[in-house]
Structures are given as structure tokens and as C-alpha cells.
Amino acid sequence: MKSLDPRLNRVDIYKYQQELKPKASMDQFETYEVFVRAKDGKAMQHEGIVHGPNKEMAFLFAKEQFSRRGACVDLWVALTSDLMVSPISDNEENIYDLVQLEVDDGGTTEAYEVFHLYKRGKHHQYQGSLQAKGFHDAYQNASEVFNDGKPVLNVWVIKKADLLCSTDEDRVIWSTLSEKTFRDAIAYKALDKIKKFKEEQGTGNKL
Amino acid sequence: MNELAIKELLFKMADDQLILGHRNSEWNGLGPILEEDIAFCSMAQDKIGQSLAFYSILHEMGESDPDKVAFTRNAGQFHNCHLVELPIGEYDFSLIRHFLFDTAEYLRFQSLTNSSFTPIAEVAAKIKGEIQYHVLHANTWIKQLGTGTDESIQRMQKSLNMAFPYALGIFEESQYEGDLLSENIFEGEHILRERWIEEVDRVVGQTELILPDLAAEEAHLGGRIGEHTKHLQPLLDEMSEVINIDPNAEW
Numbered sequence: 519m520k521s522l523d524p525r526l527n528r529v530d531i532y533k534y535q536q537e538l539k540p541k542a543s544m545d546q547f548e549t550y551e552v553f554v555r556a557k558d559g560k561a562m563q564h565e566g567i568v569h570g571p572n573k574e575m576a577f578l579f580a581k582e583q584f585s586r587r588g589a590c591v592d593l594w595v596a597l598t599s600d601l602m603v604s605p606i607s608d609n610e611e612n613i614y615d616l617v618q619l620e621v622d623d624g625g626t627t628e629a630y631e632v633f634h635l636y637k638r639g640k641h642h643q644y645q646g647s648l649q650a651k652g653f654h655d656a657y658q659n660a661s662e663v664f665n666d667g668k669p670v671l672n673v674w675v676i677k678k679a680d681l682l683c684s685t686d687e688d689r690v691i692w693s694t695l696s697e698k699t700f701r702d703a704i705a706y707k708a709l710d711k712i713k714k715f716k717e718e719q720g721t722g723n724k725l
Numbered sequence: 726m727n728e729l730a731i732k733e734l735l736f737k738m739a740d741d742q743l744i745l746g747h748r749n750s751e752w753n754g755l756g757p758i759l760e761e762d763i764a765f766c767s768m769a770q771d772k773i774g775q776s777l778a779f780y781s782i783l784h785e786m787g788e789s790d791p792d793k794v795a796f797t798r799n800a801g802q803f804h805n806c807h808l809v810e811l812p813i814g815e816y817d818f819s820l821i822r823h824f825l826f827d828t829a830e831y832l833r834f835q836s837l838t839n840s841s842f843t844p845i846a847e848v849a850a851k852i853k854g855e856i857q858y859h860v861l862h863a864n865t866w867i868k869q870l871g872t873g874t875d876e877s878i879q880r881m882q883k884s885l886n887m888a889f890p891y892a893l894g895i896f897e898e899s900q901y902e903g904d905l906l907s908e909n910i911f912e913g914e915h916i917l918r919e920r921w922i923e924e925v926d927r928v929v930g931q932t933e934l935i936l937p938d939l940a941a942e943e944a945h946l947g948g949r950i951g952e953h954t955k956h957l958q959p960l961l962d963e964m965s966e967v968i969n970i971d972p973n974a975e976w
Contacts, residue, residue: 689854711975
């Protein structure tokens with residue numbers, strides 16, 4: 519059967535190849551972690567992941583994937599495997615108390631970024647930047663600098679150099695976002711329309 | 726100020742955006758990967774929003790309301806260039822068109838932020854950020870596929886060769902070029918074309934792609950005066966299907 523959608527007919531998806539082919543291997547891009555800061559003064563937080571062939575492309579995708587409705591002033595992306603993650607503690611337990619890492623001080627000092635998870639199901643939140651000689655060193659430093667006793671369930675550490683971050687010049691790409699209310703389901707006033715339709719049909723709430 | 730000249734300028738910009746916005750939205754649900762599908766359709770939505778801003782200025786200048794202007798004209802009454810009305814083709818063509826057109830848009834609106842006609846200058850300033858993302862999106866893709874595999878380079882080159890003479894049609898000159906320039910409304914198509922060639926050349930120069938020889942190319946003209954390819958009318962018929970069935974429909 520042909521689709522009623524003219525776009526589908528135009529792309530010729532109804533042409534079948536008359537042959538058998540070996541099953542193709544998975545053709546997936548790597549994943550990239552996306553961090554968003556919604557407003558000045560608010561913390562950067564993890565929003566989710568996108569697929570992409572590299573950081574630059576992942577940034578393009580992340581911009582529309584995670585900041586096409588909600589406000590945004592700052593966007594970071596990093597390859598998932600560049601992120602080092604601690605084990606996850608049980609609720610009310612602080613992972614910094616449970617996991618202490620041996621620090622190898624052989625590396626060169628560079629900047630690392632640290633994220634904490636405070637509650638299951640919530641987003642990892644950015645804590646800040648620190649100098650360290652490696653991931654273990656960064657984690658141990660974070661346990662002193664960013665640990666105020668409030669239970670931290672999970673810690674993420676990443677080298678600053680591995681993040682692709684938006685710049686001040688990029689901020690303007692979100693400037694008209696607040697006017698795009700048509701992207702929100704509420705803008706369609708579906709309930710009002712259903713109510714009006716019911717009234718016209720004289721069926722009250724029975725429909 | 727020369728009202729006819731301003732109206733003509735507004736119509737061609739708005740029609741370009743409406744038609745390309747509609748074309749690009751045809752990828753909705755069919756994009757190469759989910760993330761790109763969403764990004765490309767968001768930009769298509771931006772384009773239609775931008776056209777609404779210009780149709781609204783036209784409405785204030787005495788033209789019909791934006792919905793009427795957008796949905797009830799025939800091909801002969803549209804002022805868009807041929808480039809934007811061509812079918813979406815394969816994704817390589819849609820990306821090349823996006824790159825060639827949005828580079829021109831970026832430069833056009835950069836120039837129009839200084840327009841002496843304030844309503845245009847204000848819209849140009851307002852949509853700067855949207856177009857900045859569109860150009861970043863286009864340039865990143867051109868670099869990605871223009872330096873990718875043999876197949877990607879060859880397909881992008883083929884589409885670039887095909888689209889280029891149509892893209893030159895963006896800069897079809899108006900009979901009012903002189904008025905627009907002397908009244909500081911718009912610097913004109915000629916200088917815009919010069920800047921566009923420089924910028925397109927700069928981006929293409931970072932890839933394995935080769936820009937077609939300008940001297941050998943002839944621009945596809947006529948769109949600005951209502952002469953179109955066979956592709957525009959079917960697009961308009963599809964776009965106005967709902968309004969033709971029920972002119973008062975809400976959606």
C-alpha cells in the first residue's frame with residue numbers, strides 16, 4: 519500500500535532490491551555527553567547524550583536536541599568514554615567516604631572538571647574546575663574542595679581539554695528561544711479545542 | 726522612501742524563507758539520523774518564523790495578512806529564487822543548498838542590520854543568532870562530508886556543481902537596486918554576491934571540494950519576477966491543501 523504522506527512516496531521507499539544481502543554490522547556513531555546551563559547564575563548540568571561522528575557534529579546535534587525548548591546560555595559536549603565515573607553509592611551515603619583512590623603523581627598538571635549526582639534520577643551537576651595530575655588526583659582533590667558533607671552519590675571527572683564548550687560569541691544562537699512557544703505542546707491548546715468540540719457535539723463529558 | 730522597492734525586497738526574502746522552510750521540513754522523520762532530523766527541522770521552522778516576520782511588515786504596509794499571503798498565491802506571484810524551490814533530492818543536495826543559501830542569508834542580514842528602513846533592520850538584528858547557528862550547522866557538515874570518504878566527497882561535489890548556478894540566482898538584481906542603495910535601505914545584490922563568493926570559497930577551500938568556475942556558470946534567473954521551475958506549483962498545492970479545503974480551519 520502506498521502511504522498517504524506525499525513525502526514518503528517521494529523518497530521511493532517502495533522500491534525493493536531483488537536480492538539477499540549479508541546482515542550489516544551495527545553502524546552507530548559514538549555517543550557524546552551533553553551539559554547545559556539554562557541561565558546565568560545557574561549550575562551547568564548533564565542533560566543527556568547524542569550520537570555523533572565527532573565533537574563538532576555532536577555540538578550541532580546537542581544544540582537542537584537539548585536546547586530547542588528549554589532556555590540555554592551555555593552548552594558543553596564530551597565523548598562519553600572521556601568521562602571517568604565513580605561507583606554509585608546507596609542513598610544517604612557519600613561516595614567520597616566509600617571510595618578513596620590511590621594517586622599516581624607522575625602526570626602533568628592540567629585542568630579537570632567535576633560533576634556530582636546528589637539524588638537518583640536527577641541530573642549530574644557541575645561543581646567546578648581544579649588542577650590535577652590525573653583522574654585519581656582530580657577525584658581526591660574534589661573530595662576535599664567540593665565535598666561539604668552532603669552525600670554525593672556519584673562523581674564524574676573529565677579533562678577540561680576534552681570538552682567542547684560554547685563561547686560568548688555562541689550565546690546569540692539561543693536569543694530567540696523564549697519566543698518559540700509553538701514548540702511547546704501547551705501552545706496548541708488541545709484541551710480547549712477538545713472541550714469546544716464536545717460542547718458543539720452536545721455530548722458534555724461523556725465523549 | 727520607495728515603498729515598491731521595500732515591498733519587493735521583503736517579498737523576495739520572505740518567499741525564499743517560506744519555500745525553503747517548507748522544502749527542508751520535508752525531511753521531518755526521514756533525516757539521516759534522529760539528531761540531525763531534529764536539528765534540520767528546527768531550522769526549517771526558524772525559516773518559516775523568519776518569513777512570518779517579513780510578511781508581518783508587509784501586512785503593516787497594506788498587504789493581506791501573512792496566512793493569506795503565504796497560502797493563497799500562485800507560483801507566478803512568488804518572488805523566491807529557483808534554488809529554494811527545487812525538490813529536496815538526496816541529503817547531499819539538501820546540505821549543499823542549505824550551505825549556499827544560508828551563507829547568503831547570513832551576509833544579507835548582517836548588511837540589513839544597518840538598513841535605514843528600521844522594521845527590516847530590527848528583524849535582521851533579531852534573527853542574527855538563528856542564522857549564526859544555521860551557518861555553523863552548514864559549515865560543519867560541509868567540512869565533515871567534504872573531507873570524508875571518496876563517496877561523500879564525490880556526492881557533495883556533484884550536488885555543489887548542480888546547485889551552484891541556481892545559487893547564483895539568489896542575487897538576481899531588482900529593478901529597484903539603485904533606489905535601495907541611494908536610500909540606504911539595502912546595499913544591493915551585486916556587493917552581496919561578491920561577499921558570498923568570498924565566504925563560500927573560504928569554507929569550500931577547507932575541504933576536498935572544488936568551487937565551480939564562475940566564468941563558466943550562468944545564473945538561473947527569473948524567480949524574482951515570478952518565473953519559476955515546474956517544481957514550485959506542486960509544492961504550493963501541497964502547502965495550501967488544508968486552507969483550500971477549509972479557509973477558516975485552525976491548526
